[in-house]
Amino acid sequence: MRLFMNRLFLAFSTVAAAIGLFFLGWILYTLCAKGLAGLSLHVFTHDLIEGGLRNVIIGQLIMSGVATLIGIPVGILAGIYLQEYGGNSKLTEFIRDLSDVMMSAPSIVVGTFVYAIVVMPTGHTSGWAGILALFILMVPIIVRTTDDMLKLVPVELREAGIAIGASKYHVTMNIVIRYAKAGILTGILLAFARVVGETAPLLYTSGSSEFWSTDLTGTFPSLTVSIYNLATMPDEEMVQLGWTGAFLLTTMVLIINLLGRYASNKTRR
Amino acid sequence: MTFKKALALGVLSLTMGAAAHAAKVEGTGSSFAYPAYKAWSKAYYEETGHQVNYTPTGSGSGIKEVSAGHVDFGGTDKPLKSKVLAKKGLIMFPTAIGAITFAYNVEGVSGMRLSEKAISGIMLGTITYWDDAAIKAENKNVELPHEKILFVHRSDKSGTTFAFTYYLSKMNKQWRKQIGAKKVVAWPSTNRIAGKGNFGVATAIKSNAFSIGYVDYADAKKNGLDMAIIENREHAFVKPTPGSFEAAATFADLDPKKDFYANIAYPPKGYPVVTATFALVPQEGENSKEVINFFEYALTKKNSLIEKVGYVSLPETVIKKIQGYWAQKGLK
Amino acid sequence: MEILFKKLTQLSASLLFVILAATTAVLYLSAKPAIEEFGAGFLFESRWGVEEQVTMDGDMPIGVTESGVELSDDDFIDDDDDDFISDDDSEAGSGSREIYGALVPIVGTIFSTLIAMLFSIPIAMGIAVFLSEIAASSIAKPVGVAIELLASIPSIIYGMWGLFYFGPFIANIFGGNTVSLLVAGLVLAIMVIPFMAALSRDAISTVPDMLKESAYAMGATKLEVIKDVVFPYAKSGIIGSIILSFGRALGETMAVAFVIGGVYQFASKVTDPTNSIPVVLANSFSESSGMSLSVLFYLALILFILSFIVIGAAKFYFLRRK
Numbered sequence: 001m002r003l004f005m006n007r008l009f010l011a012f013s014t015v016a017a018a019i020g021l022f023f024l025g026w027i028l029y030t031l032c033a034k035g036l037a038g039l040s041l042h043v044f045t046h047d048l049i050e051g052g053l054r055n056v057i058i059g060q061l062i063m064s065g066v067a068t069l070i071g072i073p074v075g076i077l078a079g080i081y082l083q084e085y086g087g088n089s090k091l092t093e094f095i096r097d098l099s100d101v102m103m104s105a106p107s108i109v110v111g112t113f114v115y116a117i118v119v120m121p122t123g124h125t126s127g128w129a130g131i132l133a134l135f136i137l138m139v140p141i142i143v144r145t146t147d148d149m150l151k152l153v154p155v156e157l158r159e160a161g162i163a164i165g166a167s168k169y170h171v172t173m174n175i176v177i178r179y180a181k182a183g184i185l186t187g188i189l190l191a192f193a194r195v196v197g198e199t200a201p202l203l204y205t206s207g208s209s210e211f212w213s214t215d216l217t218g219t220f221p222s223l224t225v226s227i228y229n230l231a232t233m234p235d236e237e238m239v240q241l242g243w244t245g246a247f248l249l250t251t252m253v254l255i256i257n258l259l260g261r262y263a264s265n266k267t268r269r
Numbered sequence: 270m271t272f273k274k275a276l277a278l279g280v281l282s283l284t285m286g287a288a289a290h291a292a293k294v295e296g297t298g299s300s301f302a303y304p305a306y307k308a309w310s311k312a313y314y315e316e317t318g319h320q321v322n323y324t325p326t327g328s329g330s331g332i333k334e335v336s337a338g339h340v341d342f343g344g345t346d347k348p349l350k351s352k353v354l355a356k357k358g359l360i361m362f363p364t365a366i367g368a369i370t371f372a373y374n375v376e377g378v379s380g381m382r383l384s385e386k387a388i389s390g391i392m393l394g395t396i397t398y399w400d401d402a403a404i405k406a407e408n409k410n411v412e413l414p415h416e417k418i419l420f421v422h423r424s425d426k427s428g429t430t431f432a433f434t435y436y437l438s439k440m441n442k443q444w445r446k447q448i449g450a451k452k453v454v455a456w457p458s459t460n461r462i463a464g465k466g467n468f469g470v471a472t473a474i475k476s477n478a479f480s481i482g483y484v485d486y487a488d489a490k491k492n493g494l495d496m497a498i499i500e501n502r503e504h505a506f507v508k509p510t511p512g513s514f515e516a517a518a519t520f521a522d523l524d525p526k527k528d529f530y531a532n533i534a535y536p537p538k539g540y541p542v543v544t545a546t547f548a549l550v551p552q553e554g555e556n557s558k559e560v561i562n563f564f565e566y567a568l569t570k571k572n573s574l575i576e577k578v579g580y581v582s583l584p585e586t587v588i589k590k591i592q593g594y595w596a597q598k599g600l601k
Numbered sequence: 602m603e604i605l606f607k608k609l610t611q612l613s614a615s616l617l618f619v620i621l622a623a624t625t626a627v628l629y630l631s632a633k634p635a636i637e638e639f640g641a642g643f644l645f646e647s648r649w650g651v652e653e654q655v656t657m658d659g660d661m662p663i664g665v666t667e668s669g670v671e672l673s674d675d676d677f678i679d680d681d682d683d684d685f686i687s688d689d690d691s692e693a694g695s696g697s698r699e700i701y702g703a704l705v706p707i708v709g710t711i712f713s714t715l716i717a718m719l720f721s722i723p724i725a726m727g728i729a730v731f732l733s734e735i736a737a738s739s740i741a742k743p744v745g746v747a748i749e750l751l752a753s754i755p756s757i758i759y760g761m762w763g764l765f766y767f768g769p770f771i772a773n774i775f776g777g778n779t780v781s782l783l784v785a786g787l788v789l790a791i792m793v794i795p796f797m798a799a800l801s802r803d804a805i806s807t808v809p810d811m812l813k814e815s816a817y818a819m820g821a822t823k824l825e826v827i828k829d830v831v832f833p834y835a836k837s838g839i840i841g842s843i844i845l846s847f848g849r850a851l852g853e854t855m856a857v858a859f860v861i862g863g864v865y866q867f868a869s870k871v872t873d874p875t876n877s878i879p880v881v882l883a884n885s886f887s888e889s890s891g892m893s894l895s896v897l898f899y900l901a902l903i904l905f906i907l908s909f910i911v912i913g914a915a916k917f918y919f920l921r922r923k
Contacts, residue, residue, distance in 0.1 A: 006822035010735060016727020020798070021744070023791045024751050027762045049311055049320075055613065074613045081610035097916060098617050104845065105905065106626075106852025106911045108879045112901040113624045116631050123339045124295070134621055143617065197755030200854040200879070204886045208689040210310075211293070211320040219295060219322065224757055229324075230853065231761050232464075234471035234492035246758050246894075257753045298889070330888035337890070419778070424863040428887045462780060462874045463863045465884055476769065492838050534631050 016236050035247020038240040043248075048210040048226060053245050055212040058248075059221035062214070063127055063206065064196040067134035072188055075139045076177075077185075079146025083170050096147065103140040110136050111201035119205055123126065127213075127220030130206030137201060138191040145187025149180040189260035197253045199224035223249055292319040294558045298331015298344030301429045302546040304487040305343065305575040309567040312574060323565050325466050329432075329452050333448040335359065336548045341556040346428025347452060348530045354525035360598050361528045363545040364564060367519045367582040368435050370509045370542070371426050372474050372494035373481035375399060375414065381409040384500045389441040389482065391418055399479060407461020414479070417460050421473045421482030426452040426461035432544035433483045436534040439540070440502075450532075471485035483542075486514070487579035503542040513540035514581045521545060523587050525594040543581075548596045551582050552598060559601045565592070628905060631898035638892065639701065643899060646702020649865035650893070653700050701896040703903060705865050709782065709877040710904070713857060714850045716786025716871070717793055724790075724845060726796035728838075730808070730827060733805045745802065752795035760859035763788035768860050777872020778862065785861035785877070789850045797846040804838025805831055841918040848911040852904060854879035878904045 046052025080096075086092030110133050118129040153176050161171035177184070207219040208226055223245055229244030296306070303325035310321035312407040321349055326334075328345040335343030336357045344364075354361055362387040371383060383391075387403045390396030396403055400597045431452045438445040448454060462477065464470035474480045481497075489496055501507045516584050517539030524530045535541050567574075568591065572582040581590075595601035619912045629636075639646065653724035666719060728748065767788060775783065808831050815922045833840065862874020877901050889897055 002822055002825070006824040009824040009827075013727040013730045013735060017731035017744075020724040020728050020791075020794045021747075024795065026755070026766070027791070028751075028760065030762055030766055031758060049314055050806045056806070074616060077610045077613035078617060085607060085610055086614070095614050097615060098621055099908060100916065101912050102617060102621055103907060104848050104852075104915075106854070106879060106908055108852065108882050109624070109901050109905045110627070112882060112886075112898065113627055116627045116898065117623070123337065126672060139620075140617065143614075146651045161810040167605045168602045172606075197756070197757075199757045200883060203883055208324055209322050210312070211322055215293075216292070224755065227761070228858075229756055229858070231764065232466070232472055233468045234475070234488050235468075237804075241593075242761065246755075246761055250754055250758055253753055253755060254750055257750055260748075296757065333888060333890050424884060453650055455648075462778060465863065473780070476764075539772040 016094040027207065031243070031247050031250055034243035036244075037251075037265070039217035039243035039247070043241075043244055045211045048221065049239060049262075053223065053226070053241065053248065055209070056221040056223040056226045057248065058195060059127075059206075059209070062216075062225040063078070063130045063220060063222060064134055064192060065203070067131045067138060067195060068188065070131070070133050070190045071138045071142055071191065075142025075187075075191070076146050076184065077138070078143045079150060080172055082147045083150035084144070084168070084176070096144075096227050099140040099143045099147075102136070103144065106200075107133075107137055107198055108203075111203060111205055114201070114205045125205060125207030125219045127206050127216030127218070130202045130220055130222065131216070133205045134195040134198065137198065138195045141191035141194060142184075145190070146180075146184050149187065150176060152183070153179045186264040187258045189256055189263065193253050193260065194258040197224065197249060198258070199228055203228070221240030249255075273393075280440055282415060290558070291317075292562075294319070294342070294556050294559050294563060295322045295340045296321065296323040296344060296548075297326050297329045297334050297340050298589060299346050299428050299546055300325035300468060300551075301328075301346050301367060301369075301432075301485045301544070302344045302365065303467070304368075304491070304578045305546075305580050308574050308578055309563070309571055312571050313563055313566055315526075317566075319559070319563070321387065323369025325468070327423070327425035327452075327466065328431065331428075332549065334509045335551065338551065338554070340552055341550070342560045343574075344363060344543050344546060346546045347431040348532065348545070348547050349528075349549065350388070350530055351528045352407065354528055354549075360552055360600070361530070361547050361549050361592070362525075362564075362594055363519060363523055363531075363583060363587070364528050364568070365575055365583060366514065366533070366543060366545045367579065368509055368514045368517075368543045369429060369436075369482060369483050369488050370483045370489045370494075371497035371499060372471065372489040372492075374474050374478055374479065374494070375416075375481075378408075378411050379495050380565050381411070381495065381496045381497045382499070382506055382568065385440055389437070389444065391420065391445060391458070392437055392456075393447075394440075394456075397458070397460065397538045416479040418458075419477055419480040420456065420458045420461040421470050421477070421480050422454070422456055422461060422463055423470060424465050427466075428546070429467055429483065429544075430454060430533055432532070433542060435532050435544075436542045439535040466559040470575060475477065483534070485579075490579050499541065501539065502535055502537055507540045509540055509581070511576065514543055515539070517543045518581045518584075523534075523583075523590070525597070526588050529591075529594070552600075557600055561595050565595070565601070624905070627833070628898055628902040632902045634892060635701070635899040636846055636894035639896075639899075643703050643896075644699065644707065644903070645698065645704055647704040647865075647867065648702050649705065653698055656682070657898065676751050680836045684893055689890050699892065703878070703900055705867060706865060706876045706878040706881045707903070708852060708902065709785075709861065709875040710879070710907075711859065712868075712875075713782055713785045713789055713877055714847060716783065717850045718790035718843070718847055720787060720790035720796055721793045721846065725794045725842075725846075726802060726839075728794070728798040729801035729805055730831075732802050734823060734827060734831070745799075748795045748802075749799050749889055752799055755855075756792055756853060757794045757855040759788050759856040762855065764859040767791075772872070777870065778874055780860050780862040780874050781872045782868040782875050783863065783871045785857045786871075788856050789853060792856050793846045793850050796849065797842050799841045800842030800845065801835075804835040804842060807897060808834045837918050841915050842913060844915040848908050848915065851911060852879060852908050854883050 043053045047055040082092055104237045113134040116127050202222050202225050209219045210219040227242050227245045230238045306323045314511045329345050331343035331345045359561045384407050390403050400415045435450040438450050464473040467485045467488045470482045472490040474482050475492055496509045498506050498508045507513045515534045520536035521533040523531050533543055550557050568588050576582055732745050768784045771784050772779045812830050813826055816830045857877055858880045861880055864874050868875040
């Protein structure tokens with residue numbers, strides 16, 4: 001009887017895994033099949049107004065990139081604070097909790113917040129508003145990974161640094177960070193990957209544009225929002241373009257994730 | 270660190286390589302007008318390099334955003350009265366005329382005929398099955414399934430909804446009393462789903478069997494949807510074709526003295542569910558002259574472009590009136 | 602330098618607090634007009650955007666013509682919020698106000714998430730167990746990596762696939778609409794499975810081999826080991842992963858926006874379309890102003906608080922931070 005239950009359970013578990021993987025495989029297959037069908041050089045050399053994706057891809061990268069650039073110092077510094085200066089006080093734990101809360105906040109709520117403080121007062125959507133929304137989403141991720149990575153640094157390293165008379169600043173920046181570099185880089189890459197795939201926070205902060213633009217003070221093109229718009233068009237061509245965009249987006253995200261894993265694997269000796 | 274550097278350099282070079290100064294204009298609103306504005310802005314961009322970025326968000330949004338000064342022009346199918354325009358500091362002019370069709374998805378049934386009685390029943394929720402007597406009466410040579418009618422409407426504040434309910438109000442007393450003409454409606458029928466924008470409704474009809482909804486002709490045609498042949502004001506059954514739209518459009522009274530305010534649905538002849546779509550431009554907007562330039566280009570040079578997509582272009586006489594209107598308002 | 606550095610780190614850390622506090626404050630302040638107008642009743646009201654006549658007396662109800670037969674053109678046109686932008690004016694003089702209620706989106710949000718949990722938990726657990734206990738490591742490793750990568754697929758992809766492929770598939774099997782509460786719940790489930798599976802797998806892999814081997818040595822079957830050794834040990838991690846997934850599904854916008862239907866009515870059966878809070882937020886911002894905009898912030902606040910509570914619960918279970 002026990003053996004039977006065991007077999008049953010194992011079978012169930014394997015079937016469950018198969019079901020889950022089946023659906024996920026279906027999605028990937030659809031994405032590749034439909035996305036590749038529309039892939040052509042035209043997509044990369046023309047803007048949305050002419051049936052290409054050039055401006056929205058670049059726009060997405062610009063906004064995510066700038067958000068990351070601003071987020072890196074803030075996130076790392078905050079992570080350093082938590083690990084190096086915070087100790088185990090209640091305040092530190094509290095800030096860690098805050099970081100987790102922010103990480104799990106619905107991205108549409110972040111978009112709503114930025115809409116209220118940037119878009120409404122300025123009266124129009126802008127690339128900067130989008131960047132702010134992405135920044136808020138990504139900082140907690142960088143903070144968390146920096147915090148965790150720094151925790152892994154052996155205490156001896158720090159003590160050795162202090163023993164030879166180096167200042168805390170020096171110890172932290174030149175010794176500790178250097179040691180945790182790869183892990184922190186992973187965190188940055190993962191944070192970048194996460195925001196590059198976001199749609200909801202950009203919907204009403206950066207809006208959508210069919211034209212080439214590098215002017216962050218105005219409505220700014222983004223791949224995700226455009227995919228959303230394209231997919232609901234009755235025009236077959238536009239839907240196809242949406243799939244191509246989705247395929248490119250997913251490829252981008254997966255590559256960045258793989259890079260992150262590669263970097264983190266290098267730390268695990 | 271090299272990654273960061275590369276990124277920063279990339280961003281910098283892109284900003285450097287930005288195009289020479291070209292006009293950039295933002296518009297939003299009516300999704301009914303979207304196929305037309307898209308065709309026009311594409312041609313405009315190719316010929317002049319000026320960017321006109323129009324996003325279809327519904328007439329309600331168009332009115333709100335242009336009134337608040339968030340965009341350079343708003344698209345709306347629901348016209349605003351002169352005193353409202355004055356209060357908001359806007360000018361208004363029509364840009365095209367189009368039709369709203371009853372697009373439906375019933376397999377094997379093309380060329381469905383719907384009488385006013387049938388339409389009223391479906392809209393008021395009293396007719397719930399496709400094989401209802403009222404529908405069968407006009408479609409005697411077709412096999413209608415015993416399936417529930419799924420009504421597809423708009424989820425957003427829509428000028429198309431306004432124009433459609435305007436038509437319903439004129440056509441049916443009970444609708445007029447109960448609901449009237451609005452951009453957002455609490456629809457009486459219970460079996461229904463919503464789509465965002467004309468395109469959303471078109472997509473929904475396409476993917477749901479036994480559905481019917483109101484979609485502008487351009488989107489229905491693009492989507493390959495079946496469109497019903499409906500009874501018009503003189504009790505003739507009219508197919509939704511550019512010809513029947515034009516016949517209806519001749520009754521439109523577009524008068525610059527009233528800022529072209531007109532609801533043209535349910536005219537004496539022709540296809541009954543027609544509407545004009547309008548552009549709202551701030552009188553004192555900083556880009557208003559650019560907007561006018563765009564529309565002048567569109568109306569005088571590329572008017573026929575939109576006929577391919579399913580609109581009735583404004584007649585020459587009206588365009589002249591519009592140009593006079595612009596001059597009078599100091600924007601030309 | 603030393604002090605500057607320390608101050609900088611403190612500043613950055615406190616920024617987190619500032620952002621969170623600012624979000625709460627801004628949402629609350631923007632929602633205030635709606636909160637004052639509708640109060641807590643907002644949570645239980647199911648009508649959305651319905652106009653309610655406020656003035657009675659001799660006013661002709663909108664829509665009725667005098668003569669009854671000959672129509673003069675615009676008698677019945679509902680001059681709604683066209684006459685006023687910020688609709689504080691709308692109450693004065695038009696004689697009607699718009700009623701908004703969050704009940705439909707709230708119910709939709711909760712039920713779509715529950716359906717998602719119902720389907721994702723067994724499958725994610727199955728995958729987690731499969732990867733850590735059943736599969737040979739030559740299979741487990743690549744599949745494990747695949748699962749983690751799948752967890753990073755942007756949610757808009759799930760939405761698109763759901764709209765064009767999965768929705769019709771479900772409608773074929775269960776009847777009903779191609780966009781519905783059921784489809785939304787299932788798409789959410791599929792989206793959340795890799796996430797939950799990866800986290801649970803990590804939790805399960807923390808169980809010391811020694812414990813498991815002792816059990817096996819005593820003659821336990823795999824099922825018994827999993828049931829009585831692995832799960833209890835990894836319980837807090839597993840439950841934490843479930844709660845985090847719940848929170849993620851709760852706030853999901855794009856995967857659901859395509860497939861839930863977007864109608865402000867309850868799904869009388871699970872294959873009916875309905876609405877959810879994130880979808881309402883995604884759809885309505887550009888066309889709302891004044892009270893209707895404030896209502897959206899009220900909704901956002903509700904969602905924010907809901908996910909706050911869920912995360913709090915997860916933290917409680919995840920007490921042990923690795």
